[in-house]
Amino acid sequence: MKYRITHTTFYNYSQAVGLCQNEAKLQPRDFWRQQCQSSHFEITPTPTDFRERNDYFGNRVVYFAIQQPHKQLTVTAISEVTLFPKQNMVDLGNPLSWEHVRNLLQESSTQGQSQTQTQFQNQSLELLDARQYIFDSPMVTTSPELADYAKNSFLPNRPLVEVVRDLMQRIHIDFIYDPTFTTIATPLSDVLAHRRGVCQDFAHLAIASLRAYGIAARYVSGYIETVTQPGKPRLVGADASHAWFAVFLPGTGWLEFDPTNNKLPHDQHITLAWGRDYSDVTPLKGIAFGGGHHTLSVSVDVLRLE
Numbered sequence: 001m002k003y004r005i006t007h008t009t010f011y012n013y014s015q016a017v018g019l020c021q022n023e024a025k026l027q028p029r030d031f032w033r034q035q036c037q038s039s040h041f042e043i044t045p046t047p048t049d050f051r052e053r054n055d056y057f058g059n060r061v062v063y064f065a066i067q068q069p070h071k072q073l074t075v076t077a078i079s080e081v082t083l084f085p086k087q088n089m090v091d092l093g094n095p096l097s098w099e100h101v102r103n104l105l106q107e108s109s110t111q112g113q114s115q116t117q118t119q120f121q122n123q124s125l126e127l128l129d130a131r132q133y134i135f136d137s138p139m140v141t142t143s144p145e146l147a148d149y150a151k152n153s154f155l156p157n158r159p160l161v162e163v164v165r166d167l168m169q170r171i172h173i174d175f176i177y178d179p180t181f182t183t184i185a186t187p188l189s190d191v192l193a194h195r196r197g198v199c200q201d202f203a204h205l206a207i208a209s210l211r212a213y214g215i216a217a218r219y220v221s222g223y224i225e226t227v228t229q230p231g232k233p234r235l236v237g238a239d240a241s242h243a244w245f246a247v248f249l250p251g252t253g254w255l256e257f258d259p260t261n262n263k264l265p266h267d268q269h270i271t272l273a274w275g276r277d278y279s280d281v282t283p284l285k286g287i288a289f290g291g292g293h294h295t296l297s298v299s300v301d302v303l304r305l306e
Contacts, residue, residue: 001083001267002037005223006301007241009284011073015292020066022286025273026077027060028222032084034271039079045070057280059273075284080305085267092264094249098160102214104250105131130248133216137276140204140219142212145192150209160215164247164257167209171202172262184278199243199260200278206245206259207277216248218274220256221281225268225302239300241283246274270302 007026028036039060041050047064055061066073104127136142153167178196188208191197197205203219210217224242244258244265256265265271273281288294 001085002305003081003083003225003270004303004305005079005081005270006076006303007283008074008076008299010297011294013071013291013294015290016069016071017073017288017291018069020073020286020288022064022075022284024062024064024075024077024284025059025221025281026283027062027272028079028081029059029271029273031271034081034083037080037082039077042076042078044072044074057273057275059275059281081270083267083270092161094161094252095159096249097157098154098163098213098215099157101160101250105134105214105216126253127250130216133218133248133276134211134214136211138279139277140208140211141188142208143189146188146205146208147212149192150212154213160247160249161255164210164255167206168257168259169262171206171259175202177260202259203243203245204277206257210247218246218254219277219281220244220246220271220274221278221283222269222271223300223302224261224270225304239302241298241300242269243278244269
């Protein structure tokens with residue numbers, strides 16, 4: 001499947017902004033499930049400084065600065081991405097129990113010398129990288145309440161894949177999608193108490209629940225194709241950013257899960273970035289000097305290319 005994604009962010013200021021510095025993570029990643037053929041920005045006013053780099057997690061990052069007075073700022077990222085669907089029933093039927101995976105993540109990297117040196121080094125590096133995702137992060141803090149919510153999924157000796165799929169389904173059933181209830185700053189305790197939120201909240205909730213039991217889980221930002229109902233016109237710009245999570249399975253890698261839709265990302269989920277939580281993958285952030293009050297609007301269009 002090939003898609004063109006157009007993501008536009010528009011700021012309107014009540015007073016002129018004299019200088020702004022911004023960071024955008026709006027260019028899709030390349031990995032086994034997708035390849036980004038092209039990606040570019042259209043920014044008005046024109047930046048005086050524009051640089052690209054990869055961050056610690058391997059996400060594509062653009063820094064740009066505007067040093068002329070302006071009362072409006074438009075940032076549009078246009079990308080074309082090809083997805084390569086993969087149905088790996090071996091992965092989904094992996095028998096590794098969650099206790100075994102937890103123990104592997106906690107063990108010293110000096111174990112496993114019976115394997116060949118190359119295999120051992122590769123697995124050690126994968127485990128070492130995954131370990132950073134078992135700890136609390138700025139927006140995901142484990143708690144006894146979250147562990148208690150997740151315990152019905154963590155049955156003794158249950159395969160980790162079954163644990164995560166069960167947790168994903170429970171979140172989908174137990175929580176109401178309500179875009180009016182939460183903001184970026186809403187704590188997970190409120191989401192858990194009121195049983196409502198949005199995709200970002202559900203991803204954070206799942207990640208915290210898994211980390212409470214020593215399982216490595218990371219946050220994934222991106223888009224999902226919106227399927228138009230038969231007979232109705234497609235609304236350009238009506239799509240939105242999306243979020244889900246991934247779990248590390250030793251020997252296999254990272255498996256993705258979408259609790260908002262109760263499905264495994266396959267041929268409609270386009271990945272932008274991943275990290276410990278939303279704070280690592282914020283699509284667009286920055287500092288503006290001046291500006292007074294401002295309004296913000298975002299338009300996203302995910303178009304399947306035949």
